[in-house]
Amino acid sequence: MHIGRTLMIIGAVLLVVGGAVALIERFLPGLGRLPGDILIRRGNFTFYFPLATCILLSVGLSLLFWLFQRIGR
Structure with a gap:
């Protein structure tokens, strides 16, 4: 049960970080x-x-x- 929850949390964090990186690339193209x-x-x-x-x-x-x-x- 703990492994499944941990993997879901890691996936959610990666999703948020990926979205943030996509937004940063969009507004700061030379980064x-x-x-x-x-x-x-x-x-x-x-x-x-x-x-x-x-x-x-x-x-x-x-x-x-x-x-x-x-x-x-």
């Missing part, structure tokens, strides 16, 4: 292609690592969680 993101193209091979985007999202989420923690006290 995934910031200066500092790594893009390597060689022939048939393409490697993309969004380093600057990851740092920006990490800072934003850290601030958001810090704010939630301050409000919850």
Whole structure:
């Protein structure tokens, strides 16, 4: 019973996160292609690592969680 509930919660969280990402991409189209993101193209091979985007999202989420923690006290 606990595994089923846990999987449903994880699915709901992924659905919400996916919807948020879709909305962010719609309103901020350059978010995934910031200066500092790594893009390597060689022939048939393409490697993309969004380093600057990851740092920006990490800072934003850290601030958001810090704010939630301050409000919850």
